[in-house]
Amino acid sequence: MDTKTVGMGEAWWWFVGGWRLYKLAPGRWLIATLLWTIIAVGLVLLFSFAGAFLSILLFPIVYAGFLQGASELQRGRALTIRHVFRGLTAPSKMLPLLVLGLLPIGFALASLTFVLLLGTFMPGLLAVTILGILTSIAFLYACPLVMFAGVGPIRAIKSSYDACAKNIGASFIVILVLLFMATATVITFGLGLFLAMPVGFCALYLSYTSIYGQS
Numbered sequence: 001m002d003t004k005t006v007g008m009g010e011a012w013w014w015f016v017g018g019w020r021l022y023k024l025a026p027g028r029w030l031i032a033t034l035l036w037t038i039i040a041v042g043l044v045l046l047f048s049f050a051g052a053f054l055s056i057l058l059f060p061i062v063y064a065g066f067l068q069g070a071s072e073l074q075r076g077r078a079l080t081i082r083h084v085f086r087g088l089t090a091p092s093k094m095l096p097l098l099v100l101g102l103l104p105i106g107f108a109l110a111s112l113t114f115v116l117l118l119g120t121f122m123p124g125l126l127a128v129t130i131l132g133i134l135t136s137i138a139f140l141y142a143c144p145l146v147m148f149a150g151v152g153p154i155r156a157i158k159s160s161y162d163a164c165a166k167n168i169g170a171s172f173i174v175i176l177v178l179l180f181m182a183t184a185t186v187i188t189f190g191l192g193l194f195l196a197m198p199v200g201f202c203a204l205y206l207s208y209t210s211i212y213g214q215s
Contacts, residue, residue: 001151001159003211008169010210015177018203021070022195025079029198032069032084036062037193056108057101061087063139064097064147066201067208071148074205087147096146099153100139107135136175137164144208163211174207 022029039058043051065084072083082089087097110131141160145151151159164171181200185192 001145001149001212003159003163003166004213005166006170006210008173011170011173011177011207014174014203014206014210015199017206018070018199018201021073021202021206022199024073028079028081029069030194032066032081033194033197035081036084053105053108056104057098059104060097060100060139060143060146061094063087063143063201063204064093066198067144067147067205069198070202070205073202074209092150093147096153096156097143100142100146100156103138103142103157104135107131133175136178137161137171140164140171140174140204141208141212144205145212148208149212167211170207174204177203 040055043055047054064087068086069079069083073079087093138157138160141163142153142156145156145159146153178200181196185196
């Protein structure tokens with residue numbers, strides 16, 4: 001798929017734009033984040049280890065739903081909770097998004113294997129970090145490509161890698177900011193999630209439209 005090359009500084013404006021989209025409907029973003037958090041925690045409480053993997057499997061559907069919400073706001077429409085569950089209610093989208101969910105599950109299993117084999121010292125941590133970065137790159141644009149362009153999972157993953165390689169500076173900034181937001185969420189005992197999740201996903205939506213020229 002055709003992609004554009006953008007400057008490293010463009011990444012900053014994606015997050016500025018993400019904040020702008022968040023401010024258009026902060027209450028509904030909060031409710032959407034809360035609902036998905038309750039679902040994820042509920043799965044873990046009900047099914048323990050299996051529930052954790054099920055939550056991971058559903059993550060692309062969550063991501064795609066928030067992207068849909070960002071798209072509606074960007075178009076000047078009102079955000080509804082129905083939008084952020086779009087990945088579940090659209091049969092043509094749900095299956096390919098679930099296929100993408102196998103990617104972070106593979107990352108989780110591989111990370112566990114590396115830690116068990118290499119321990120939590122430098123080799124194990126380095127391997128987990130590299131795997132995490134590769135998984136993140138695959139996810140950045142694979143989900144929006146499936147959601148908005150109807151691209152198949154494998155082709156979407158390949159295109160996401162190509163787009164990030166073509167825009168390595170901007171992609172680096174995006175991943176760095178997302179890591180900072182994730183750290184802030186941990187420091188605030190999870191409360192930061194209600195801001196980081198919608199703002200981050202809105203920023204990723206804007207990055208997708210900038211690089212792929214699609215909405």
